[in-house]
Amino acid sequence: MNVPASPADNKPNGRIRQRNEEVILAAAAKEFARHGYKGTSISAIAVRAKLPKANLHYYFTNKLGLYIALMENVLLDWNRTFDALSVDDDPAEALARYIHAKMEFSRKQPLASRIFAMEVISGGAYLSQYFGEDYRAWFRGRAAVFDAWIAAGKMDAIDPVHLIFLLWGSTQHYADYAGQIGRLLGTKRLSRTDFDAATTTLTHIILKGCGLKPPAQ
Numbered sequence: 275m276n277v278p279a280s281p282a283d284n285k286p287n288g289r290i291r292q293r294n295e296e297v298i299l300a301a302a303a304k305e306f307a308r309h310g311y312k313g314t315s316i317s318a319i320a321v322r323a324k325l326p327k328a329n330l331h332y333y334f335t336n337k338l339g340l341y342i343a344l345m346e347n348v349l350l351d352w353n354r355t356f357d358a359l360s361v362d363d364d365p366a367e368a369l370a371r372y373i374h375a376k377m378e379f380s381r382k383q384p385l386a387s388r389i390f391a392m393e394v395i396s397g398g399a400y401l402s403q404y405f406g407e408d409y410r411a412w413f414r415g416r417a418a419v420f421d422a423w424i425a426a427g428k429m430d431a432i433d434p435v436h437l438i439f440l441l442w443g444s445t446q447h448y449a450d451y452a453g454q455i456g457r458l459l460g461t462k463r464l465s466r467t468d469f470d471a472a473t474t475t476l477t478h479i480i481l482k483g484c485g486l487k488p489p490a491q
Contacts, residue, residue, distance in 0.1 A: 295333055298323050299347070302340050303385040310392060311341055311400070338400070345401055348390045351379055352442075353412070361422040365429045366486040369441075370477050376445035377473040381466070387449035413438070430485030437484070444476050 301323035305314040316337050320327040334340040355375040359368060380387055393401055420434035448455065452464055459468065481488045 291333070294325070294329065298325065298330055298333055298340070299344060302344060303383075303389060306341065306344065306389045307385040307392075311337075316340075342400060344386060344389060345393065345404070348383075348386045349404060351383070351386075352376065356416055359416055359419045361419055361426075363419075364489075365420075365423045365484065366481055367489050369481055369484070369486065370489050372441060373445060373477050373480065374473055376441065377448065377469055377476070380445055380447075380449035381464070381469045384449035384452055387446050391446065391450045430483075432484055437480075440480065444480070448472055 298319065302314075302319045304322060305319050308314075309318075314337065316330055317327055319337075319340070320330050323330070330340070334343060355372050393399075398405065416438060417434035420429070420432075420437060423429045424431050424434075448464065448469065455468075456462060456464055461468070478488050
């Protein structure tokens with residue numbers, strides 16, 4: 275389907291637009307993960323998406339806009355489960371829920387996680403605007419919830435900042451280093467069973483380390 279390039283009165287409806295954007299973002303993730311930002315072209319993404327190049331420019335102004343959209347989606351998906359974190363939550367249930375959500379993201383969207391990791395490792399130039407004061411305030415807000423739980427005696431006195439870093443690193447590891455893990459496990463691709471086992475193990479270790487009892491499955 276050829277999408278018109280500019281007339282506002284002939285824009286695709288919401289469902290078509292969403293589907294096309296998802297196709298483009300999925301194709302972009304494969305290209306960026308394989309070739310990096312500099313080595314990826316809009317033309318290559320269009321070929322992989324099986325859409326005319328003009329369609330990509332209709333939805334995303336340029337390659338940078340598409341790349342940043344991918345980064346935004348990653349951050350939104352990762353942070354969503356922690357956005358509503360409250361001092362009234364049960365720490366064990368909240369942490370178990372977060373670990374499960376992050377592991378599901380690693381299972382379903384490993385390429386997005388790897389692109390994010392590559393961007394951060396290379397200096398994070400395209401993410402600098404997102405790691406500003408607003409993001410730091412969001413981060414401090416999550417840490418404050420852990421501090422409140424500790425003060426209330428709900429969990430052991432651990433450093434909330436490094437706990438969050440541990441949560442991020444351990445769950446994203448299964449996407450970013452899937453190739454290494456697969457070779458060690460003797461499989462080309464991690465299965466749902468592999469992810470379930472990893473989720474259970476991480477939940478047990480992290481919660482026990484916080485003085486918490488893992489919730490019943």
